[in-house]
Amino acid sequence: MENKNTVIDAKIGNLNELTKVLSVKEQAQEQLLAVMKALGIGKIVRNLKFEKAQGYTLASLFISLLIMRLWGKTIASATSNHFHGLCAVSKNTLYRALLNARIDWRMLLTKITLRFHAILREHQVDTxxxxxxxxxxxxxxxxxxxxxxxxxxxxxxxxxxxxxxxxxxxxxxxxxxxxxxxxxxxxxxxxxxxxxxxxxxxxxxxxxxxxxxxxxxxxxxxxxxxxxxxxxxxxxxxxxxxxxxxxxxxxxxxxxxxxxxxxxxxxxxxxxxxxxxAKMNPKLRYQTSKSKRPQNIHEQIVRYERTTSCYCRKYK
Structure with a gap:
């Protein structure tokens, strides 16, 4: 369903946490691979049982795709010059991985999220x-x-x-x-x-x-x-x-x-x-536990107006 020549225009230019890592190309590979290892991408892929039968592992292909995205590179440009030694596979190999009908992307993202939560608990991060x-x-x-x-x-x-x-x-x-x-x-x-x-x-x-x-x-x-x-x-x-x-x-x-x-x-x-x-349409009425009858948004604002507030011209 994805156009191979299209790059999603994500706002990744302000990733302050990765500035030090991405500014030094030689150190980027080691640092990013350490992050991927902590997340256990390879183990997640194997447990979901949609690993490839031969060739490059899906885990290595996923890592290559993530690194390309962080630098805003397309698959074609990254594979043409091997992208600082981080990508030695052909673009067709990466395209076939993305078009693999057996990959459950939803479950992959769910497992990565759960692993991220586990890492936070292991390191006792205060959230x-x-x-x-x-x-x-x-x-x-x-x-x-x-x-x-x-x-x-x-x-x-x-x-x-x-x-x-x-x-x-x-x-x-x-x-x-x-x-x-x-x-x-x-x-x-x-x-x-x-x-x-x-x-x-x-x-x-x-x-x-x-x-x-x-x-x-x-x-x-x-x-x-x-x-x-x-x-x-x-x-x-x-x-x-x-x-x-x-x-x-x-x-x-x-x-x-x-x-x-x-x-x-x-x-x-x-x-x-x-x-x-809430939708600001005055024709819509809302029923609350404290109101005897449904009221529109302006009536609700007057009823529940705070004693100290800032006036907003847009929403009145």
Whole structure:
């Protein structure tokens, strides 16, 4: 589902923690490999039982891909000059690893998160467990080719325009000192005409592949047309079911709705709370335990106004 020539434009230029490591190329290999060894990438890959039968191990390929990403290199550029001795494999080998239908990327990310938590406990890192929260966000990935599988016209809330691409829904975990993704899913938008913003010819020319229902990529493809609110609920349940706990869920106004709030409150026997920006539409009314009747957002603000507060012109 990924375009081989596309690089995700992640904001990795401000990684202050890695400045000393990345500034010296000769030391980078040793330092980064030490981090990967501590996370036990090789053991995680073997335990998930999707190791390759021959050639380079998946663990070594994953490490190469991560190092390339930290320096903002594409697979083609990194493999053409062996990238300071860190990458001696061909680009086709890396592409085949990324396109492996048997790799469960969701479970791989879950296991890495659990291992990271174990390392924090081993080193007795002081994190505030009472402030641990799951942060919900969706990011627009713009694509230049409309023949890529899963590409549709999506609305970009940053530019307020419709563009060709897909939405990446990501729940992240924050413990007060670190913030990292714990799951993800890719989505396309059907649009008002249910044609994904594409013509009939464009839809026919898009890449299609018949998948095995037993492989993880089958579920990934089905998720493209799933409701993002439903996927949020499933991903939060997946995280809690594997021992990734949090005290509350933080989200913006797009996610705030009764069904999601109810789903969050049902997690862990009602111990998880929801913090979200309420929609400022005056036509919407909210029922609280202290109000006898549903009230709109402006009535709620007046009722629960703090004695000392800062005035915000945008939200009044």
């Amino acid at each position: 505030d467990e009472h402030d641990t929260c799951a942060i919900l966000d969706d990011t627009t990935f713009q694509k230049s080719g409309i023949r890529i599988e899963g590409v549709s016209k999506v609305f970009d809330h940053v530019t307020h325009n419709f563009i060709y691409g897909m939405k990446c829904l990501t729940p992240a975990l924050s413990d007060g000192k670190s913030c990292y993704p714990i799951d993800f899913s890719l989505h396309r938008e059907k649009g008002k005409k249910k044609d994904y913003g594409l013509t009939l010819k464009q839809r026919k020319e898009q890449f299609k592949e018949k998948r095995n229902a037993k492989n993880p990529d089958y579920a990934r493809k089905a998720e493209c047309d799933e409701s993002r609110l439903e996927m949020v609920r499933r991903m939060l349940c997946h995280a809690v079911g594997h021992g990734i706990n949090f005290k509350y869920v933080l989200a913006d106004s797009w996610f705030t709705c009764e069904s999601l709030i109810q789903a969050v409150r049902e997690l862990c026997g009602g111990s998880v709370h929801y913090i979200g920006l």
